[in-house]
Amino acid sequence: xxxxxxxxxxxxxxxxxxxxxxxxxxxxxxxxxxxxxxxxxxxxxxxxxxxxxxxxxxxxxxxxxxxxxxxxxxxxxxxxx
Numbered sequence: 001x002x003x004x005x006x007x008x009x010x011x012x013x014x015x016x017x018x019x020x021x022x023x024x025x026x027x028x029x030x031x032x033x034x035x036x037x038x039x040x041x042x043x044x045x046x047x048x049x050x051x052x053x054x055x056x057x058x059x060x061x062x063x064x065x066x067x068x069x070x071x072x073x074x075x076x077x078x079x080x081x
Contacts, residue, residue: 002057003078007039009069010046016068017041024056036074054078 007017017039024030024037035047036056058075061067 001078001080002075003051003054004060004072004075005036005051007067007069007071007073008048010039010048011041014041014069016066018066019061019063019073020045021063022059023047024050026056026058029053029055036076050076052076052078052081 018041019037020040021038023035030036030050030053032051032053033049036050037048038045039048040046055077056074057077059073060075061071061073067073
């Protein structure tokens with residue numbers, strides 16, 4: 001199932017973050033809870049994990065880019081549980 005993932009708020013006051021590193025590239029498979037990418041917000045780097053197993057289809061935001069909560073960041077093909 002094709003799913004577009006959005007940047008979600010990881011702190012109560014978080015409004016934006018910088019994508020610092022993509023850990024999974026297009027075409028690569030990942031398991032549930034694998035780290036997909038890292039973000040930096042308020043001087044802290046945090047890992048963002050996969051909501052389900054699947055395959056990375058497309059990265060929509062380049063490393064180093066700043067994104068706002070709710071922005072689309074990538075598209076995955078999620079495996080139904």
